[in-house]
Amino acid sequence: MSNGFTPRIPKPADFKPESHFTEGRYKGKPRCPAWSKQAGAQCKQPAGHGTEKLYQVRACCKVHGGKSKGPPKGSKNAADPDKPRSQFVRFDQLKELEQFAGMSDVELADILVKLAMAKTIKIASETMQDEASSSKLLPVMSSANAALRTKQAVERNQLLLSEIRERQGKGNEDDEARDARTRASLALEEVLSSFEDKG
Incomplete structure (x- = not known):
């Protein structure tokens, strides 16, 4: 049929x-x-x-x-670096980002949380308590909350990696000498073995 x-x-x-x-x-x-x-x-x-x-x-x-005349102008889905959760940056911001090149993931996550909280406080202090201000404040508070969760996840991952290094009897210098694939495979073996021990 x-x-x-x-x-x-x-x-x-x-x-x-x-x-x-x-x-x-x-x-x-x-x-x-x-x-x-x-x-x-x-x-x-x-x-x-x-x-x-x-x-x-x-x-x-x-x-x-x-009949198409190309993509719509002023599309809501266009890349906008000024949006709260935008993953894009303007060309004039690239030089400012170079100073973060040598920082660890934990340090970057900490800066992200501080920036999000500062933006939240700024908007809260500048706006009046009405529906319009709430619509501006809620997305920023949501991004600040997401930044805080990201920082907590990065800190947990760093703690787990440091515990795995200690169990293997290796310091940071030995770990940095290995390439990323070797470190990942060793970490995976350690996690799998811990599950087998619990089972």
């Missing part, structure tokens, strides 16, 4: 679209270069069909995005 679903045929890697029709009523006219997943072949519409670019070479028909 058919469920009405038409199977989609993916575009082959060696697909090269024809620029013009070679037969039929559109013979000699530019052809839509898009791949039709339903037909499993190149689109049979003329180039720019249903758009302002009708019969322009390499122009797609309206079904395959020919």
Whole structure:
């Protein structure tokens, strides 16, 4: 029994679209270069069909995005370094980030918590107690809470690694001499052995 679903045929890697029709009523006219997943072949519409670019070479028909004018301007999903949880930075901030290059994960997490708390206090002191101020304050408080949890997780990981080093009888100098993959495999073996002991 058919469920009405038409199977989609993916575009082959060696697909090269024809620029013009070679037969039929559109013979000699530019052809839509898009791949039709339903037909499993190149689109049979003329180039720019249903758009302002009708019969322009390499122009797609309206079904395959020919009417698109690019991404929306002012998109809410655009990269914004000023958002509370943004992972992007501006070019003018790159030099400021260079001073954190030699810091450990714990130190960076501590700075992150302090910055988030300072931003929370600043917004709380500048805004009035109304719904608008609450909508500004809640995301910042949430990011401060996330930063604090990140710091706690980093500290727990550092403590676990130091305990594993002590059990193996190795100091920090020996540990730094090993590459990252060797340290990770040793830590994994230690954790697995601890589970086996408990079992």
